[in-house]
Amino acid sequence: MILVTGGAGYIGSHNVIALMNAGYNVIIFDNLEIGHIETINTLKTIKTNGKLEEFIKGDLQNFDDINSVFKKFNIDTVVHFAAYSQVAESVKNPQKYYFNNVYGTLNLLKAMLENNVKKIVFSSTAATYGNPDYIPIDENHPQKPINTYGKTKLMIENIMDDYDKAYGLKSVRLRYFNVAGADSQNRIGEWHEPETHLIPNILKSTLEGGKTFQMFGVDYNTKDGTCVRDYINVEDLAKAHVLALKYLENGGETNYFNLGTNEGNSVKEVFATCENITDKKIPVEIKERREGDPATLIADNKKAKEILNWQNEKTLQDSVKTAYNWEVKLAKLFKGNL
Numbered sequence: 001m002i003l004v005t006g007g008a009g010y011i012g013s014h015n016v017i018a019l020m021n022a023g024y025n026v027i028i029f030d031n032l033e034i035g036h037i038e039t040i041n042t043l044k045t046i047k048t049n050g051k052l053e054e055f056i057k058g059d060l061q062n063f064d065d066i067n068s069v070f071k072k073f074n075i076d077t078v079v080h081f082a083a084y085s086q087v088a089e090s091v092k093n094p095q096k097y098y099f100n101n102v103y104g105t106l107n108l109l110k111a112m113l114e115n116n117v118k119k120i121v122f123s124s125t126a127a128t129y130g131n132p133d134y135i136p137i138d139e140n141h142p143q144k145p146i147n148t149y150g151k152t153k154l155m156i157e158n159i160m161d162d163y164d165k166a167y168g169l170k171s172v173r174l175r176y177f178n179v180a181g182a183d184s185q186n187r188i189g190e191w192h193e194p195e196t197h198l199i200p201n202i203l204k205s206t207l208e209g210g211k212t213f214q215m216f217g218v219d220y221n222t223k224d225g226t227c228v229r230d231y232i233n234v235e236d237l238a239k240a241h242v243l244a245l246k247y248l249e250n251g252g253e254t255n256y257f258n259l260g261t262n263e264g265n266s267v268k269e270v271f272a273t274c275e276n277i278t279d280k281k282i283p284v285e286i287k288e289r290r291e292g293d294p295a296t297l298i299a300d301n302k303k304a305k306e307i308l309n310w311q312n313e314k315t316l317q318d319s320v321k322t323a324y325n326w327e328v329k330l331a332k333l334f335k336g337n338l
């Protein structure tokens with residue numbers, strides 16, 4: 001049995017489907033602060049090789065909540081997504097982030113050790129690297145996060161190293177670049193309130209009542225003046241987690257991998273792709289730079305290819321298409337006619 005923390009959230013829920021497709025039975029643990037019960041209800045209806053055994057509403061900041069899950073179920077491995085992930089908010093309210101992300105993970109690891117569970121796949125981030133010294137960023141790039149969110153994830157990576165040395169806890173840390181897209185069958189998708197990410201924000205402005213899209217900064221030192229990011233499709237990303245899990249099941253040592261595509265797209269390129277796919281002229285307003293945005297972030301993904309045998313397959317167009325289908329569905333849901 002696999003325990004997925006944060007399985008009601010965007011990345012967690014797509015991973016639950018990938019795990020079930022791979023034949024795993026899953027327990028979801030989520031406090032539903034960011035994740036949605038509708039997502040859980042959808043996941044329950046999906047019939048595949050594995051199944052969603054149970055959803056447990058609980059909070060990692062409460063040790064008993066998480067410890068009781070290990071007492072009740074026979075958990076082999078944990079895939080840990082539950083965390084806050086908004087950069088700007090993390091800088092304004094670090095306490096919220098240190099408690100939820102770091103203290104919450106300490107509780108999870110304590111419960112794992114008490115119940116002799118020693119394998120974890122952890123959702124880390126490119127934000128642990130900070131402003132890049134070179135591009136593309138490989139796993140040996142120094143980790144110098146420039147915001148609290150990135151610091152919380154790096155602290156957890158370091159804690160996991162110490163726990164391996166002392167207690168033999170094996171971890172795979174997956175450092176995500178910009179995750180994009182939705183389920184190709186349009187059952188689930190990205191659903192943040194408020195939404196801060198580029199692709200959903202562009203797409204929302206094509207829908208009835210949508211606001212003008214705000215483009216943050218056109219004076220960066222890049223090909224067209226806008227920031228360049230590495231957009232990795234959420235289903236491709238989920239496949240890497242299944243491979244990471246198998247790697248640990250096969251006795252793999254603690255390790256860490258970038259998950260990206262080795263390619264960068266500028267904000268203007270993403271915007272043009274959205275116009276293309278929706279076949280709409282999207283209203284746009286040029287704004288100041290957003291604080292803390294590096295000009296370019298691109299992953300070197302060789303290590304995941306070589307060691308996990310992972311391959312990213314989907315294109316930016318695939319991500320925009322699925323994200324758009326999902327935005328249309330979400331808009332209907334809010335009108336109550338889904």
Ligand code: UDP
Pocket residue numbers: 178196197198199201202214215216217227228229267290293
């Ligand atoms: N961005 C933008 N308008 C938005 C949201 C994002 O221009 O409404 C830009 C942002 O400044 C960055 C890029 O899009 O250059 C990707 O931002 P996102 O928040 O999606 O991901 P991040 O790179 O911060 O993880």
